[in-house]
Amino acid sequence: MRIFYIALSLIVFLLSSPTAFAQLTLNGKITDKNNKPIPGATIKLVEKKLVQFTDQDGAFEFTDLAPGTYNFTSSYIGYETRNTRFNLQAGKTQFNVILQDKDNNLQGVEITGRKEQAYKNTKSFSGTKTETALRYVPQSISYVTKEVIDDQLAFKASDIIKNISGATHFSYYNNDISLRGFRSGNALINGLRTPTSSWSQPLLPNVERIEVIKGPASALFANADPGGIVNTVTKKPLDEARKSINFATGSWNTNRLMADFTGPMNESKTLLYRLNLAYQNAESFRVLQGGEDIVIAPSISFIPDEKTQVNFDFVYSKTKSRLDRGQPIFGATAGTNLNSTPISFALGKRNDFENELNLYVTTSLQRKISKNVTFNASYMKFLYDEDLLEHRTSNRYAVDAAGVAIPTKMEMQTIRRQGKNYSDNITAYFVTDLKTGPLTHKVVTGYDYIQNESPVGNSNYNATGYRKLDGTVGNYNKNTPNLFVMKDGAPVPNVPHFDLVNPDYSISEISGYVNASSQTDPAKYYQHGIYIQDQISFGQFQALIGLRQEFYTDVLNYKKTTEKKIEQKALLPRFGLVYSPFDQASFYGTYTEGYQPQSAAQIGDPARFGGPFDPLISNMVEFGAKTEFFEKRLSANISFYRIEQNNVLVNAGNPGNTEELTQIGQQRSKGIELDINGSILPNFSLTANFAVSRNETTKSDKPELIGVLAANAPKAQGGLWTKYTFLNPDLKGLGIAAGVNYTGKRNTLNTALELPEYTLFSTALYYSIDKFKISANLNNVFNKTHWVGGYDFNRLYPGAPRNFMIGIGYTF
Template sequence: MKIFYRSLSLFFLCILAQSVYAQSVLTGKILDQSNKPIAGVTVKLLEKNATTSTDAEGEFSFQSMETGTYNISASYIGFETKQVKYNFKNNSQSLIIVIREDDNDLQGVEITGRKEQAYKNTKSFSGTKTETPLRYVPQSISYVTKEVIDDQLAFKASDIIKNISGATHFSFYNNDIALRGYRSGNALINGLRTPTSSWSQPLLPNVERVEVIKGPASALFANTDPGGTVNTVTKKPLDEARKSINFATGSFNTNRLTADFTGPMNENKTLLYRLNLAYQNAESFRVLQGGEDVVIAPSISFIPDDKTQVNFDFVYSKTKSRLDRGQPIFGATAGTNLNSTPISFALGKRNDFENELNLYVTTSMQRKITGYITFNASYMKFMYEEDLLEHRTSNRYAVDAAGNSIPTKMEMQTIRRQGKNYSDNLTGYFITDVKTGPLTHKIVTGYDYIQNETPIGNSNYNATGYRKVDGTVGNYNKNTPALFVMKGGVPVPNVPHFDLINPDYSISEISGYINASSQTEPSKYYVNGVYIQDQISIGKFQALLGLRQEYYTDVTSYKKTDEKTVEQNALIPRIGLVYTPFDQASFYGTYTEGYQPQGAAQIGDPARFGGPFDPLTSNMYEVGAKTEWFEKRLAANISFYQIKQNNILQNAGSEGNPELLDAIGQQTSKGIELDINGSILTNLSVSANFAISRAETTKDEDESKIGLLNPNAPKAQGSLWAKYTFLNPELKGLGVGAGVNYTGKRNTLNVALELPEYTVFTAALYYNIDKFKISGNLNNVFNKTHWVGGYDYNRLYPGAPRNFLIGIGYTF
């Protein structure tokens, strides 16, 4: 009986303890104005100085509560901070807090990370230099978020070009793409200019999203290309703990490891960190290609109060590979079979190498001076280092004694190069919020300084040409064969020809050639720019007015006795108007201009290059609509544009002066683009784009060039990628992905060579269990032979054949 009473007492004691415990827990949920839960919201219990964050369902809780009235605040980037009083009695009712988007409380520079975990991106800095909802930016901005990057198991920038409307590859090289029909080489990181010296494609493990500002962006970012500018946004710290490790392996002997750690470093979350690490060792479908990549990217944000934010980024990115100069094919005449060599075919030797280091440090700061004025500043120091040895073509076929091309042999050269390049980029600007009657203004006034330096000490060691009987080398001249060494009735090359039928990839010692050593010409350019921009709001209308005065200085023979300075300047306007009749749609129109100085050597030495030449100038008219669907989960944007560019330089084809240039009168690009990103259903995500365009020469002194389409600019292209996750219990955790990419016919730099259209399919399978994610991606499902870009018969850029990747990730 005693045992019975003791057991009964223990039972009631447990019930009482559970009741007391249950009554001591305050639970709640944070929703947006569409009643959708928000993850990652910071919730504070002010009386107890306690802080927590909402989970994936928007829920939070505080333990060990006593009956009473409490003040609870909820804050989240891009939303209003809301404080409520709550009379806590017991756990019978959960607290519901609804917070609304607050577009006026946005960052001036990107200090803390994007918490969205979707294919859709809502805000951007690149359109206006302040964090602005994309629907209020009067210009098309395409993007690829880290979620698309992760789902496609992309590792380099070249892997995601297909997700951007109006974008195609020009080559395998760094940022060498065509945008809206124009070749683009400009690159930004977090809105700051970077050098484009690197050959290797940028790596993505530390990337939050890649944005493409369509059309000229000189009014904001100095000299830019007319088709668009690529801006890479790096991952910033979050005020909630997230950690993940991922491993992938697959075709071409690929082995990859990535890690991402972020969260607060102290209890009050004033110090945040993020650390991204990556390593990949992979070969390629191309002979002697592939290599080793390493990324180390820490980031720290310091937010001591609600007026000050500081961020520090450090990125170390190193690549050990070989420089892929593309696929050569037989012959040099129209109609040559593109399949005369396999797409795996590459030129080079086993001992070739290309070691590259990209190292940059970025510091950003935002300080609220008053309730209406904020000062923002960013500085980036970028260093690029190259150590190269390559056996490559001389961009022509071998010749016989009569000077006729031998269609199966390439004339070769070697390049041994070492050097560094430094870049500094400083921007500082004030954001002032004022009202004048019914008008609301957001005025940006700022100053930019950009400089790039190739210092003294960079050097080349080259071998090329044909051997002469006097022990020197030179280009073969069929009219003076007696000056050249002959063997078997053909001139002897300094570097042995590369036989396309019987390729030789063995080690070759360059000291056996007749080499010429030379210093790389030291140079420097710097830009001073001042600008003002006003975003004016009244009712459903927003206008953007911008004006930039730019001063560009180019220095040749830098720090040498014959140093020469060439100065240019430009006044660059930008005008845009946005009409938002209702919350889910905006209609816009814009006019903007672009400006690019021609190089100092080209415009400062008329005897060598011709000219003098005027700067490249461009302008764009664009109209479009930006819409949101399915409770704002999906964004669908359409744009119509016309871009004109003047004074494009090209080689004049002069036999007496091979470096002589002339200027094409005008090129015009017209087109329509559609971008779709986001979720149709909560378990169905989509990224899609489509573009129709025509980019051609419209004015030139040589009438035969009028109507000639720009190289690597298809008339039509598009892609679709979708991911579906099953919700029914039997298939819980299972997901499938599928994609298709179409690119139409394209010209190359040689008007006689056209690249065929292609359609490539991809597929993926995902399985999530607990904190593990297992994925399998199959690219080019039907093994379609295709070329993503090309220069000429001796330099084509084939796409990869069928390949797969298997990935496994753990989140904790």
């Protein structure tokens, strides 16, 4: 009993003591060296893994802390990250941090990761091949950061096109978009050219940001599309530990899991790692579409000393799905009713499949040779592997005995294809810092080599056409019906027609058709170039002068006795000037040229494609302004441009030869674009874009084509996405977001068919508590029926109806 009273007395004493088990509140401010508050800065309490963001006065607060010594990490865009220790005790609860301006030892190649956690990005490698502040790049570069990707719960590249000015979909396929009115198919990963063989959209879990370099970029990246080129920047290791796991589920039985782990592997932080993992299993609003995706993407950075940096990336991306060729509607003879079939309508069979593997390895090196000279090099090896079975249209409607098209039935074909494609990309260059009197130079001299090969052994197994009495197949000829098998007064197709009124998606055995097996001809092209570029600084001006000599070789009849090299070359200039009258604004002008050789097949097979054809030549003149507001948290960029491209190839529209091409002469695109990214307040972020443009044919041998607008190129397009996080203590952790996107009317490849304009609304709700973040996104709130792109009556690409995603993330 005595022991009981002693214990009880001790407890009463401890509870009554004003200092025993006291929970303290830590207050503080983060300022710059001039004692100016830094709103929106991040401060992390390491031991408890708590994160706070400073308010408009640079203040932060941690509550319910026991006395003791704690470690803090403080960071903000444009400032050095600072690690500090603080001994918290009664009477000592005020903790202030001063951050120093970050005078970057700029990287030549992107090896260590971006620590910014905002909608705004401040620097880019892709615009100049060196890390340069975007406001000093004399060309428009749009981007979408991983924070926007995360807030919109985007998973594939097609989900984020809406955030880029002047960019619209052409189809569902990989990198098939329209930029400034020109169809674009080129793509980069970390500034290195990749093949565009795959059909599936690239995945985003390992993506730091998507950049779009507007206009011809041939002076930097060899042959490139005139409207622009997309550069995917992958996540790189950080020198601080960050870990997160995210799960999402939603419409069409979507289930998604992602993980991101990064940090140092040793105490000296000379070895850093990052591991991104992702898995998704989802269906689609489209019949028999959807599939399974998996991504495994480790990355390692080795920084043995201040002069050497090495990075290694490995990305394994596997997709199991079906190839969605789009929505067919009733034929032109029945009018242009886009609603004659539902947007969910697709062609195909249950046993169709499209299995794709994208695997690439990248190694990058930066070595500082001397105080003024740095050597940079990167190498990428890329593999694409495809295994395909599809029932698809022959791009024609079925015909009756008189050869008249039946607008509700599609002529079909089957394709069974297996093949691989390999690509090698090497770039090596020196960056030299010089001074000549009042001028400061950053000179880049380098060499690129790109090689792409489809090896021997790729194969097709196809069935198409109408059955003939002699057991063969061919295109039906109304003048010789006696050569074809007829049933009920109509020719019998080799692959049964697809009825748009009564669709049949049942399993179909392709062995029952008359098939033709053929080896896909091996193919190879390679290109290399030497270039020199000088970024000259003098006072408030910065000039960029660049020149590239490009050599392109396409091998015709590769691996055959008739092998022949088709060689083309071009000298490509680039000039730009930036004027920065004050720190928050820059004004620029630029002139650049682009070049795209026609393929050897198109040049070398006039019987199939027509021709001969001249190479594509383009040029661009662009002027613009780049500004920053709200303590440099928000950037706004406006550009005015004119692009001309000559010798454009389009389908000739010859029903007797659907592959015949014709050169329409010249296309010209003029427009205005606006991009806004960042934060108005630390808790109020936005990304916005707007574009007004006109891309039309200005020269052609066919007068009827002059003035015709380019396919899938609206005159007006724009979007807005905003996110607001409440700071009120009663609503702490709660955030809301809303977005709107508009796309104007567009032509298709068939000028008789126009796609209507549309406006879509989206919204999201977020709640963060401790280490958890819960989000709910609703897209296409008003369930607007719309089409994001289209080819013709038999291949349209509808956008998704109303859909939702719910996500939960855990950071530790």
